[in-house]
Amino acid sequence: MNSMEDTQVARNIELNDGTRMPALGLGTWKSSFFPRTSIQGAVETAIAAGYRHIDTAYSYNNEVDIGKALQSKMKQGIIRRQDVFIVSKLWCTHHAPEDIPVCLNKSLNDLQLDYLDLYLKMGDELFPKKDGKMLTSDIDYIDVWRGMEALQASGKVKSIGVSNFNILQLERLLALCRVPPAVNQVELHPYLVQTELIEFCKSKNIALTAYSPFGSPARSPKLIREDADPHKLLEDPVVADIAKKHRHSPAQVLLRYHVQQGVAVIPKSDKPHHILENTKIFDFSLTDEDMRALRGLDRGWKACLLDEIKSHPYYPFV
Ligand SMILES: NC(=O)c1ccc[n+]([C@@H]2O[C@H](COP(=O)([O-])OP(=O)(O)OC[C@H]3O[C@@H](n4cnc5c(N)ncnc54)[C@H](OP(=O)(O)O)[C@@H]3O)[C@@H](O)[C@H]2O)c1
Numbered sequence: 001m002n003s004m005e006d007t008q009v010a011r012n013i014e015l016n017d018g019t020r021m022p023a024l025g026l027g028t029w030k031s032s033f034f035p036r037t038s039i040q041g042a043v044e045t046a047i048a049a050g051y052r053h054i055d056t057a058y059s060y061n062n063e064v065d066i067g068k069a070l071q072s073k074m075k076q077g078i079i080r081r082q083d084v085f086i087v088s089k090l091w092c093t094h095h096a097p098e099d100i101p102v103c104l105n106k107s108l109n110d111l112q113l114d115y116l117d118l119y120l121k122m123g124d125e126l127f128p129k130k131d132g133k134m135l136t137s138d139i140d141y142i143d144v145w146r147g148m149e150a151l152q153a154s155g156k157v158k159s160i161g162v163s164n165f166n167i168l169q170l171e172r173l174l175a176l177c178r179v180p181p182a183v184n185q186v187e188l189h190p191y192l193v194q195t196e197l198i199e200f201c202k203s204k205n206i207a208l209t210a211y212s213p214f215g216s217p218a219r220s221p222k223l224i225r226e227d228a229d230p231h232k233l234l235e236d237p238v239v240a241d242i243a244k245k246h247r248h249s250p251a252q253v254l255l256r257y258h259v260q261q262g263v264a265v266i267p268k269s270d271k272p273h274h275i276l277e278n279t280k281i282f283d284f285s286l287t288d289e290d291m292r293a294l295r296g297l298d299r300g301w302k303a304c305l306l307d308e309i310k311s312h313p314y315y316p317f318v
Pocket residue numbers: 026027028029030055056163164185186210211212213214215216217218234251252266267268269270271274275277278304
C-alpha cells in the first residue's frame with residue numbers, strides 16, 4: 001500500500017442492514033452538566049466542522065438541546081435530516097414492552113425528529129436506586145430486543161443495536177433474534193483492546209463503536225474505580241511518541257487507532273478547538289508497528305466500570 005492508499009480508511013461503516021454509519025461521531029455524555037447552551041453550541045460547532053454522527057441517550061438528559069442544534073443547522077440549510085446519523089439509547093427504566101416505545105417517543109420528541117438512525121439497547125430518576133444500590137431491570141434482554149425489533153418495523157428507528165454486550169450475551173441474542181444487532185457500542189482504547197470481542201463482532205457482521213476513546217478523563221472520581229490507572233491515556237508516552245512521529249496530537253492518534261480498524265469512534269468534547277482537532281484523523285495513517293505498540297498498552301483497564309450494577313446477572317458485560 002502506498003501512503004495515499006494507507007490513509008484511505010472508510011469514513012462510513014456499512015451496517016448489516018445496508019445502512020451506513022459515519023466512522024466519526026460526537027459523544028455528548030456529561031455535556032449536559034455544563035451550562036445549557038454548551039451542548040447546543042457543541043453540536044452546532046461539530047456539524048459545522050463536518051461531523052454527521054451524534055451520540056446521545058435518553059439518560060444523558062441533553063436531547064432537547066441537541067434537537068435545537070439540529071433544527072438550527074437544518075434551517076440554515078447546512079444539513080438535511082438524511083445527512084446526519086443520530087444515535088440514542090433505550091434505558092433500563094423502560095424495558096417493559098409497553099415502556100419501550102415511550103422511551104423512544106420521548107427521545108424523538110426532545111430531538112424534534114421523526115426517526116432515529118440507530119437505537120441501542122442498554123442496560124435512569126435516571127439511575128434508580130433502592131437501599132443505596134442501583135436497580136437493574138430483570139426483564140430478559142431477549143424480550144427487550146423483540147421490542148426493539150418492533151420499533152424498527154414501525155420505521156421510527158432505521159437500525160437497532162446494543163451497547164456493552166459481551167460475547168455470551170451476543171451469542172444468545174444472535175441465536176434467538178429475528179433481526180441481528182447492527183452495532184455493539186463498547187468501551188475501547190489501547191488500555192482496553194478487547195481483541196476477542198472485536199474479532200467476534202467482525203465475524204458476525206456486527207459493527208463496533210468505541211466509546212470513551214480517551215479513557216473518559218473528565219469522569220467523576222465517584223464513577224471510576226479506586227485503582228484508577230495512574231497513566232492517563234492522553235498523556236501516555238507511547239501515544240505521545242507516535243503522535244510526535246506523525247505530527248498529530250495524542251487525541252488524533254487515539255481516534256485514528258479505531259477508524260483504521262474499521263471501528264467507529266465517538267469522542268466527547270464541548271470545546272471548539274478539540275471538536276475540530278478530533279476531525280483531522282483521515283489525513284495520516286498508523287503503521288503496523290504503531291498499531292502493535294498501541295495494542296501493547298492493553299491492561300484491561302475500564303474507565304466505565306459500572307460498579308453500581310455489580311449485582312446484575314451479566315456483570316461485567318464486556
Ligand atoms: N454506551 C455507553 O455505555 C457509553 C458509556 C460512556 C460513554 N458513551 C458515549 O461515548 C462518548 C465518549 O466517551 P466519554 O465522554 O466517556 O469520554 P472520552 O470521549 O474518552 O473523553 C472525553 C474527554 O476528553 C476531552 N477531550 C476531547 N477531545 C480532546 C482533545 N482533542 N484533546 C484533549 N482532550 C480532549 C474532553 O474535554 P473537552 O470537552 O474539554 O474537550 C472530555 O473531558 C460519550 O460522550 C457518550 O456519547 C457511551
